[in-house]
Amino acid sequence: MIKILLAGFTGSMGQKAINLINNNDDMQLSGVYAPHCTEDHAKYNLSNEVNIYNSLNQITDNFDVWVDFTQPDAVYENTKFAIEHNIHPVIGTSGMSDEHQKELISLSKDKQVGGIIAPNFGLSAVLLMKFAGEAAKYFPDAEVIEMHHQDKKDAPSGTALNTAKIIGQNRDNSAVSDDETKDNLSGSRGGTYDGVHVHAVRLPGYVAHEQVLFGGAGEALTLRQDSFDRGSFMKGVKVAIQKVSDLDHLVIGLENIL
Numbered sequence: 077m078i079k080i081l082l083a084g085f086t087g088s089m090g091q092k093a094i095n096l097i098n099n100n101d102d103m104q105l106s107g108v109y110a111p112h113c114t115e116d117h118a119k120y121n122l123s124n125e126v127n128i129y130n131s132l133n134q135i136t137d138n139f140d141v142w143v144d145f146t147q148p149d150a151v152y153e154n155t156k157f158a159i160e161h162n163i164h165p166v167i168g169t170s171g172m173s174d175e176h177q178k179e180l181i182s183l184s185k186d187k188q189v190g191g192i193i194a195p196n197f198g199l200s201a202v203l204l205m206k207f208a209g210e211a212a213k214y215f216p217d218a219e220v221i222e223m224h225h226q227d228k229k230d231a232p233s234g235t236a237l238n239t240a241k242i243i244g245q246n247r248d249n250s251a252v253s254d255d256e257t258k259d260n261l262s263g264s265r266g267g268t269y270d271g272v273h274v275h276a277v278r279l280p281g282y283v284a285h286e287q288v289l290f291g292g293a294g295e296a297l298t299l300r301q302d303s304f305d306r307g308s309f310m311k312g313v314k315v316a317i318q319k320v321s322d323l324d325h326l327v328i329g330l331e332n333i334l
């Protein structure tokens with residue numbers, strides 16, 4: 077039985093994760109971490125046996141896996157806490173800096189605690205990132221457009237940043253066309269990450285979507301993925317919970333365990 081602590085259980089993803097755990101016989105939701113939540117098991121689909129912890133230092137029980145769907149400003153501390161307490165982190169929360177990721181990978185190697193940070197648990201997004209890396213070898217000129225629901229707290233998305241990083245790692249940066257556009261409206265060319273322009277759209281009705289546009293001489297290639305429902309992330313979360321203890325350090329990306 078995999079004993080799970082879920083952080084962010086009141087949120088959109090947290091509620092989906094509770095259903096996933098409750099519907100899998102090899103998983104047990106043993107605790108939830110929620111600094112702002114007063115006890116209200118029924119409202120959040122929790123059985124009364126599940127402990128609600130309001131601060132990290134209350135967490136004294138043993139857990140196997142820490143599932144995190146919280147907020148960018150909480151995720152580093154949470155992941156560090158999990159690794160330091162020999163709990164395997166399965167991290168979906170976006171917004172962790174490269175420096176923090178590097179530090180936690182190093183900590184996980186020292187402690188030999190396997191874990192995963194997945195910028196995206198959806199297969200369509202994982203494949204889009206893989207294909208973008210391949211396309212970037214032939215089309216070095218590329219831009220990323222991500223589109224999300226209006227409640228998303230961070231921009232650009234973790235998936236978009238990871239896509240830009242993969243493009244930057246796979247293309248010949250000396251072959252990228254010069255861009256001397258004069259920005260008449262600040263921000264109109266988006267932000268740049270590893271030299272790749274990234275644009276973020278926030279609109280009601282959307283869930284999570286991404287396009288990567290590659291341009292070449294007289295031709296273009298467009299890659300697109302759409303998550304129409306948050307349930308689309310749960311297959312990836314399930315695999316991560318089941319396989320994370322096979323790892324001996326923290327890895328970035330679901331593709332590492334598929």
Ligand SMILES: NC(=O)C1=CN([C@@H]2O[C@H](COP(=O)(O)OP(=O)(O)OC[C@H]3O[C@@H](n4cnc5c(N)ncnc54)[C@H](OP(=O)(O)O)[C@@H]3O)[C@@H](O)[C@H]2O)C=CC1
Pocket residue numbers: 083084085086087088089090109110111112113144145146147148149150167168169170171194195196197198309
């Ligand atoms: N990797 C992936 O495939 C996916 C990742 N995500 C990411 O997951 C995260 C959560 O998304 P979503 O569920 O939509 O967001 P929500 O805003 O719906 O939920 C956020 C949750 O985090 C809790 N929370 C807020 N502050 C803290 C804190 N300081 N410490 C611990 N918990 C806190 C909230 O509790 P309260 O309201 O009580 O403060 C709430 O339960 C985001 O970063 C998002 O980008 C989302 C979808 C897929």
Ligand SMILES: O=C(O)C1=N[C@H](C(=O)O)C[C@H](O)C1
Pocket residue numbers: 170171195196197224228229232233234235236283284285
């Ligand atoms: O906030 C979301 O919704 C999502 N966040 C993740 C991200 O920042 O990439 C994954 C997915 O895009 C949904």
